[in-house]
Amino acid sequence: MKAYDFDTLYPRRNIGAGKWRLLNDPATEANQAVFPFSVADMDFKAAPEICDALHEAADFAIYGYFSPEPAYYEAICNWQMRRYGFACQPEWLVQVPNIVYALYQLVRTFSEPGDGVIVQTPVYAPFFHAVERQQRRLVINPLLEQDMHYTIDFDDLAVKAADPTVRLMILCSPHNPVGRVWTREELLAIIRICQQHDVLLIVDEIHADLVFEPHRHTVLASLDDEIADNCMICTAPSKTFNLAGLSVANLIIPNETMRRRYLASENQIGIHGANYFGTVACQAAYEKGEPWYLALMSYLAGNKDIFAKTVRHQLPQFRITPLEGTYLGWIDMRALGLSEQERLSWLKAADLHFVTGSFFGDAGIGFERINLALPRPALQAGLDRLIDAVEKLT
Ligand SMILES: Cc1ncc(COP(=O)(O)O)c(C=O)c1O
Incomplete structure (x- = not known):
């Protein structure tokens, strides 16, 4: 399989990427390591084959x-x-x-x-x-x-x-x-x-x-x-x-x-x-784009497994769905006993931004959706931050 780079984090501040704007304080060092797990796009560069076609189209002018x-x-x-x-x-x-x-x-x-x-x-x-x-x-x-x-x-x-x-x-x-x-x-x-x-x-x-x-x-x-x-x-x-x-x-x-x-x-x-x-x-x-797509799926499967393993071993108070499709994890955080507003304030203070459950209707209250389509080091750092935030809470 051809190698593609999914591990490098390319900050998307100041280029109109909505989910990057949510960060509390872009200047802090901690903020450079983790970014929001919210909007459903990916923090990966597009397939080179697509970029080549776009360059050609742009050059035609x-x-x-x-x-x-x-x-x-x-x-x-x-x-x-x-x-x-x-x-x-x-x-x-x-x-x-x-x-x-x-x-x-x-x-x-x-x-x-x-x-x-x-x-x-x-x-x-x-x-x-x-x-x-x-x-x-x-x-x-x-x-x-x-x-x-x-x-x-x-x-x-x-x-x-x-x-x-x-x-x-x-x-x-x-x-x-x-x-x-x-x-x-x-x-x-x-x-x-x-x-x-x-x-x-x-x-x-x-x-x-x-x-x-x-x-x-x-x-x-x-x-x-x-x-x-x-x-x-x-x-x-x-x-x-x-x-x-x-x-x-x-x-x-x-x-x-x-x-x-x-x-x-x-x-x-x-x-x-x-x-x-x-x-x-x-x-x-x-x-x-199929070779890039197949490499992406294999990378996402790895992220999905890391997420599931981390929750199982280090965040046992949370429950998650087995992810059959999409790169979006669904976490039941009701065991924390927080209201949605309290949970949002707590996550914001930890500089973690998911999509909160009520966005998906009343049936989502108590849940958070996490976007797993990001470079693995950032995913790991974000999960560590979540573990830390939960420890501080209890
Ligand atoms: C189920 C579903 N439909 C549609 C969209 C958005 O699609 P578009 O950006 O093409 O409007 C999303 C984005 O998260 C989605 O999850």
Whole structure:
């Protein structure tokens, strides 16, 4: 395997990287060693193959109106086939600037104000926002947790989906923040319920590539043609290849009528043209980024194991989910007996910044989400700091 450097920490202060701004006092020496474990991007440089393509595009230096060539769509389809055996067709693809935008647009296009939209909590907060900020009704199907293993409450889902005002379900697959990679059987059970009650599925697969052995991601639309006809998949190179700042993502909408409806609704809001650099980076990532991606996964698996081992041996008061996918750990800190405000003040004083549980809805209260996609020495230093902070507390 080609060697890539994931161990070097490149500070991202003063270049607009939001999570680096959270530090208390950037001047202190301690602060140089550890940085926030919050926003879900990675503190690794992008694959050299992507950087080369971007340099070439920058050097060309004509940045006029732009739309992707067929090779862009082929690169996405080839990735889907190679990684997931999914025969995605180029004409099913719609490029969008990012997934959160697409979630809003999909909800707006395929439901009316007042309609119900199912989400499974705890979950990434923009799922709530896309529903509630557009005057739709949030219908919660809480995930079940037992010994930090999360599963789906299918009985509850069947009841919620049977409500005739429920039109949509937004599924997070793999799931942020609980780290589950839904099995084929779980996905089929969701689909059966949704089909029975005419509930359309929006599936956010932004974390699809970030799955650890022996787990396997299943692209929902790959299950069969009828399923493909009733779902809309959100996919992006942004998490996998650390390209979130380049504003590029892609929807897969196999059903032609639904795709036309989506495009018509996008037409109403003045979006036109694509981001040149985002498009170039996305194509290069899917065409040439696989060796870097495989090396990344092996590095992330190492970080995940260090995190699990450290919590098991040195932070026994915390419980964590076994991470099947995503680079986001989910820590139950309820044993500390602190309120969320107290916990935040305590973490802030220790210069530790996670994403606090309530961001993911009430089901997340008492938890913190930790981003593990960072150079290992920084991860280790951050965990040491957490151990130290817990010792001082008790
Ligand atoms: C499930 C999920 N969807 C979407 C996003 C954000 O995607 P984008 O930056 O493309 O809007 C994230 C980022 O953390 C996420 O976890």
